[in-house]
Amino acid sequence: EDKVVQSPLSLVVHEGDTVTLNCSYEVTNFRSLLWYKQEKKAPTFLFMLTSSGIEKKSGRLSSILDKKELFSILNITATQTGDSAVYLCAVPASYGKLTFGQGTILTVHP
Amino acid sequence: NAGVTQTPKFQVLKTGQSMTLQCAQDMNHNSMYWYRQDPGMGLRLIYYSASEGTTDKGEVPNGYNVSRLNKREFSLRLESAAPSQTSVYFCASILDNYGYTFGSGTRLTVV
Numbered sequence: 588e589d590k591v592v593q594s595p596l597s598l599v600v601h602e603g604d605t606v607t608l609n610c611s612y613e614v615t616n617f618r619s620l621l622w623y624k625q626e627k628k629a630p631t632f633l634f635m636l637t638s639s640g641i642e643k644k645s646g647r648l649s650s651i652l653d654k655k656e657l658f659s660i661l662n663i664t665a666t667q668t669g670d671s672a673v674y675l676c677a678v679p680a681s682y683g684k685l686t687f688g689q690g691t692i693l694t695v696h697p
Numbered sequence: 698n699a700g701v702t703q704t705p706k707f708q709v710l711k712t713g714q715s716m717t718l719q720c721a722q723d724m725n726h727n728s729m730y731w732y733r734q735d736p737g738m739g740l741r742l743i744y745y746s747a748s749e750g751t752t753d754k755g756e757v758p759n760g761y762n763v764s765r766l767n768k769r770e771f772s773l774r775l776e777s778a779a780p781s782q783t784s785v786y787f788c789a790s791i792l793d794n795y796g797y798t799f800g801s802g803t804r805l806t807v808v
């Protein structure tokens with residue numbers, strides 16, 4: 588059974604701080620790892636990672652995958668209140684089924 | 698360009714009542730999914746349909762049934778609602794293994 592574990596489960600920071608969110612996984616047939624941001628409604632896609640050591644970057648957000656150690660991190664620099672959300676990582680299995688981690692609740696205070 | 702449409706957005710049921718959550722996508726996607734999200738649990742797969750005419754159980758199927766009515770529509774039915782089914786339900790569809798599109802969710806409360 589595929590397993591995805593995220594840490595920390597919650598995080599409170601102030602604007603301008605840098606945060607690192609962690610995602611470890613155990614899957615039988617690794618294809619990729621996905622990061623999502625969820626604000627109140629449906630998850631929205633952030634990154635897809637397939638290759639180890641290749642950083643994906645979008646503005647202040649970046650993510651990297653370590654296939655040897657079976658984990659990924661999501662970094663957010665210079666956090667803003669608009670970054671407050673639940674951040675989910677997931678791994679797809681056969682037929683597109685996603686196994687999600689528990690999520691990290693990020694709260695950014697002004 | 699509606700994407701994935703779920704109805705209703707909110708629902709309150711009494712224990713033992715039945716209801717059907719509707720999901721439709723207009724992107725010609727082959728595969729469709731129903732997930733539930735509970736606090737601290739992430740999203741968990743209830744049922745999925747890899748293609749029109751097929752359905753399979755996911756991680757938490759007990760208490761639910763599904764119907765893949767056609768390529769566009771995938772409904773989730775609760776025959777006898779229980780308080781443990783209080784959750785937020787998301788429908789999703791994909792064309793390939795990565796391009797997930799989620800519906801906006803249904804917040805269900807069973808009292």
